[in-house]
Amino acid sequence: MSAPNDHQSRKAVVTGWGAVTPVGLTADDSWRSLLAGRSGIATIECVDASDLPTDIAGEVRGFDPENYLSRKQVRRMDPYAQYAFAATAEALQMAKLDIDEDMAPRVAVLIGSGYGPMNAIAEQVASLAAKGPRGVSPFAPVTGAIDSAAGEISLAFGAAGPTRAVSTACASGTDAIGEAARLIRYGVADVVIAGGAENILTRNEIAGSGNAKALSTRTDAPTEACRPFDEDRDGFVMSAGAGVMILESAQHAAARSAPVYAEVAGYAATSDAYHWTAPHPEGRGARAAMRGALADAGIDASEVDYVNAHGTSTVLNDRAELESVRAVLGDRATRIPISSTKSMTGHMIGAAGAVEAIVGALVINEGMIPPTVNCHRPIDDEINFVPLEAQAHEVDVVMSNSFGFGGHNAVLLLRRWPG
Template structure:
């Protein structure tokens, strides 16, 4: 497999990653759970869901913020920012990237979220309505901002390059990684801390998504609720977490002797311009994003060895995505493993694509494809959805799909590093 020099110039590689998910508080814990087929979904404990359409959620369990941050930091950070901060710390430690006065201006950060600090916003509104203006912390404008996560990461590690937040619904994490890669390609930065984070367990969000009939109501068996590509799927499960990667130019990583985990070879983003919640009936945007990411990477569809599907477990998304994969890959769609790790994590919204990109990189390094659990009656018997048990495969190229409300489509292609 020959290396492709992207149109923007420099090649982009991954040198570190970190994760906080419903199945683990590190990348290793998350990976072990995924390849074992363990679900992180259960009845929600962080709010009263007794009168909501569903009580299912993929909560982050056992997370102790004081292990990662000071009391002062904690006072001004929404849970979504806490997760991003913790994941970024793991990623930077893994990358062994030291930021100092000499290189700080060349290191940036781009962290996305679909909804941002919703819990804090709801709490602030409740406080001012119940107790008046004096009850509002002076930190409220910081805590309640969608750039609060990236701001905290920048402050902690002295990242003086461009630091931005991005929001494109369920595509936020993937878009953040892809756009960060463009910064590196075009010489804006040498390294970028990038990913996504989410925590939207509020009664408003759970009620709204439930009333839209987007959420699973399989409350009697929570671990079986998320069932992508299964005939009996009935909706996604709302989840929380964060995934953060350290991206660098290949030259920068090689020069400092970094361990390169994978190459971020291609990225493309499109919009359906069709409907707020339903995918385009012909998958127009999804197909264009997949084709665009392959073209950006200089890779043919025949070279892709694994697809980490968006695979939300909703009736329309799963069928639309499969139809789009068939349109792009043709007969190859029946020859390669396609799985959805959302079957175990649930849908982490703005964090989903970032965590799934990490999964793609791990598949390349480990030679194991995580399963789609609860896939007992696949919607297409000819396709290998890696049903219920992990499979061993030699994988050099991975595609990771993210498709969001509002018609946002983002796709990244990862490749085994070859100088």
């Protein structure tokens, strides 16, 4: 479902963003690393991975939650929620937004996550087994809930509008931003804190994904393991992180003279209804989501200037996505850059789409396209995958794709703001 196709109605614009990723503890640091082609993938340190199917991941390194949170908050918050909180604080600071009592009822929070507080749940299960019922924290029902990140953000910053979790596997962050834009376009909210967060670098999750043959096993060269659209790709690399955007109605941003960095012009979501892990062989849902986002934005395929691909480095996904992009964009696909920043960050699951939407907004503002590193033998010689090094391009419209397990598909269209 899309908003009425009336492009003179309320527009959803981006006034700030923040990120915590394997390549940087802020959005700016992450952006600089991406342009430099620096990978955040390395041997796992946060858990014992010596007997797991793979021992590489994109960890968030050097993050100190007490830079953002009190010790009491840190004790009750899973790392995924801590990352979301830090990204929100950065985004609000960039937007120069202080939520006062008059504004609060019109400020919403939507934080996506594929898995939520897996570390906190695992800790409470272990404590129950070791100490019995009295060993379980009274905060467990809160800490172990998938809406804990959204709730902590609402409590801390005073957002009194709708507060929700969004969970659609790898599409969660993209869906959160897309649904946030709808809240604004339908007049439900004036401001939405929206994004995604994830930290599932646990023995259980790595073992499960590894046993499903989804993860790269190129453990001898971690920084070269994630290689989207390369003939030698062998699976994705699991990562952690968060990305948060501040979306406002154009009227609300103008009333407070806030800088506008982009418009969330279009969004669509579909389901493959095909398989739990494999994409539809004809890309049915992915194509429908891309076409739906274009229609929602009132943008023709010929106007798309850059695609930030889902690009996970799995054999099936990369081929299916590329064929779908070609089907939707036609000849335009061979004339514009298409890159995957997961080649450096790894796959942040529910946070991935949110961070990649931020990358899309930065591309519009900076005129630089981050590379697809490790793409030495591209699967299609006609496509500019921005191999190995960043490229300069003038970009007005970005398509950002997210496709997840369970057949979830979500696509955003970001557009340069004329103001």
